[in-house]
Amino acid sequence: MTDAAAEDILRGLRESGLYRRLVPSSVRGARVLCEGGEYVNLASNDYLGISADAALQREFLSSLSESDGFLMGALSSRLLGGDNPAFGELEKYLSAAYSEAAGAERAALCFNCGYHANAGILPALAGPRDLVLYDRFSHASLIDSIGSLPCKWARFPHNDLEALRRILKSRRADFDSVYIATESVFSMDGDRADLRGLIEIKREFDCSLYVDEAHAVGVFGGTGLGLCEELSAAGGADFIMCTLGKAAASAGAYVVCSPAHRRLLINRCRTFIFTTALPPISVLWTLFIFKKIRGMSERRARLGKISAELRGRLRGLKTLGDTQIVPVVLGSNESASAAAEAMKRAGIWSPPVRHPTVPKNSARLRLSLNAALSDSDLSLVADALNSFAEGGK
Numbered sequence: 499m500t501d502a503a504a505e506d507i508l509r510g511l512r513e514s515g516l517y518r519r520l521v522p523s524s525v526r527g528a529r530v531l532c533e534g535g536e537y538v539n540l541a542s543n544d545y546l547g548i549s550a551d552a553a554l555q556r557e558f559l560s561s562l563s564e565s566d567g568f569l570m571g572a573l574s575s576r577l578l579g580g581d582n583p584a585f586g587e588l589e590k591y592l593s594a595a596y597s598e599a600a601g602a603e604r605a606a607l608c609f610n611c612g613y614h615a616n617a618g619i620l621p622a623l624a625g626p627r628d629l630v631l632y633d634r635f636s637h638a639s640l641i642d643s644i645g646s647l648p649c650k651w652a653r654f655p656h657n658d659l660e661a662l663r664r665i666l667k668s669r670r671a672d673f674d675s676v677y678i679a680t681e682s683v684f685s686m687d688g689d690r691a692d693l694r695g696l697i698e699i700k701r702e703f704d705c706s707l708y709v710d711e712a713h714a715v716g717v718f719g720g721t722g723l724g725l726c727e728e729l730s731a732a733g734g735a736d737f738i739m740c741t742l743g744k745a746a747a748s749a750g751a752y753v754v755c756s757p758a759h760r761r762l763l764i765n766r767c768r769t770f771i772f773t774t775a776l777p778p779i780s781v782l783w784t785l786f787i788f789k790k791i792r793g794m795s796e797r798r799a800r801l802g803k804i805s806a807e808l809r810g811r812l813r814g815l816k817t818l819g820d821t822q823i824v825p826v827v828l829g830s831n832e833s834a835s836a837a838a839e840a841m842k843r844a845g846i847w848s849p850p851v852r853h854p855t856v857p858k859n860s861a862r863l864r865l866s867l868n869a870a871l872s873d874s875d876l877s878l879v880a881d882a883l884n885s886f887a888e889g890g891k
Contacts, residue, residue, distance in 0.1 A: 547870025618769030688819025716745025
């Protein structure tokens, strides 16, 4: 593609209002500094408000010593010399936690990010005589794994378990293995998968269940292991993928599965094999903060409380879901953009999510709440949105 052709495409994106740009920003818990101002931050996935807790960062940094060696980079893939002992410590801790939750032996394997995990795991597992079934609203990283699959695939309507059951009744006998893939908390609608229903179906039809807990880990469960833990369903999910850049305020991801599948992924998963490993300092921070997160029940309760309160205070506005992600559906791309500008004028940072990221005529503000938001912050958000809805643009 020539530069002129690229500029033509960019011109079309600008004219359609879909041009994206980077905005330098600095996050401070419930606040973000960007474009010369300070705003209430509703665009961060720091669900537990960890970035606002400077004491945690100081405690972690004071725990490091010169004997830990060089921590700023792994300098190699894990298979070729980058398997720092910090990985083993973190994976051992996660394996024990999930084994206890599942009531069976589980093994954890770290990835550089959730995108790498979702894009690489199912293509590494599935064979040519297998089938992968995705919830239609699954994250882009799961959908992008389709291009690498060696087998057939299909999507089922969002959270429609009867449609899934019909697919399996008509097609299950044609395949050796079938994988069902879903998010537990859906990132754009803020709703939840019926995990118990999916486990029932996967057992009925002898399938494997892959659950993306990116937006649930840290937020749900008695010890923050996610929605599978909260529903006592960790033993029914064959693969649990969690990201660490959201509630854990770190970087990377991990999958929890059987020990045999962990060994298989080490040997076959291209997004694990062909990449430099995470910096050891990031892995050590993850281990440190994950231990803290498991005891943050008050923050989890606060997050659930403000999520329900905000939904209840938005008058005449369509909201979706019942989690810490509060989508406010405004319809057209233009309406969502206008709402985002109104919020910005009120001191709130909440960029619009527009078609084609979401279905046509369902453009929205995706309010991403965190436990560090104050009651006055919630009032500011509710008042600004209600004013916009009532025509005070």
